[in-house]
Amino acid sequence: MFFKVLRDIAKPQWFDIINCLKRSTGLSVAELSESLGMSYMGIKQHCVELHKRGYLDTWRRPKAVGRPEKAYRLTSKAEPLFPQMGNDFTEILLKTVEKTYGAASGEKLLFGFFQELAQSYLAKIKGDSLADRATHFAKIREIEGYVSTCEIDNDGKIRIVEYHSPYQGIIEQYPMINNMEDQMIGKVLSANVTRAEERASGLVKFTFKLN
Structure with missing residues (x-):
């Protein structure tokens, strides 16, 4: 939601590129x-400006034939544009609970959160097959800001790919979040x-293989 609001009041082309x-x-630039x-020139100008402002990084990407091409990717500066759980309120809440009820209470609170989240999804997910449920789940997560898609290959193998996690701000303090999710x-x-993770500059890619 925050990203959509910003897009309405700033240069929409920048946010389309970032998204x-x-x-x-x-x-x-060609892609x-x-x-x-x-x-092409319009995209290039916007990318140059976003690079100057620190939102994009560049590197030379190898090609099958010919010289490496220049490519752009996001930096960590763009991360706050997407939904975050790791804000000050969340961190303060978890730390306060731990101080009041003991060191394990923060983990218990997170466990309860994911239990409730599961029930919320279960009430929304439709479909008899795993493929149908995974597709619907990814659509819901996309709306929620996880930048999520469901991919099914020719062999019928299913995976959910996400390019954002709102938990990244607190994952270092609470690494058990990945397992809970x-x-x-x-x-x-x-x-x-x-789960598999891929990171480069400010980019992160989470792949959830399902079977």
Whole structure:
């Protein structure tokens, strides 16, 4: 929601570029131009300005043939534009609970949160097959700001790919969140979940393999 509001009051092209890059591990100007339906020079000018402001990083990406091409990816400065759980209120709440009720109480609070989240998803998810449920789950997560999609390959293998996690601000203090989230997804979809992470500059990609 915060991202959508900002898009309405700032340059919409910048936010379209940021949103597109958020769903990738980096794109060239040509790829951005094709994806967004904007001119090459227009995209290039916007990317240069976003790079100057610290929101984009560049690197030379190898090509199968020819010289490496310049590609853009997000930096960590763009992270606050997307939904966050790790704000001051959340951290203060968890620390206060731990001081009042003991060191394990913060973890118990998070466990309860993911239990409630699972029940919320279960009430919304529709579909008889794992593929249907996973697709619906990804659509809900996309609306919630996880930048989520469901991918099904030719062999029928299913995975959910997400390019944002609102828990990143508190994950260092509470690393058990990843396991809790995996268990929550498994419960909602009635599947075994295997998580993989990919990080580069300000980009993060979470892949949840389901079976």
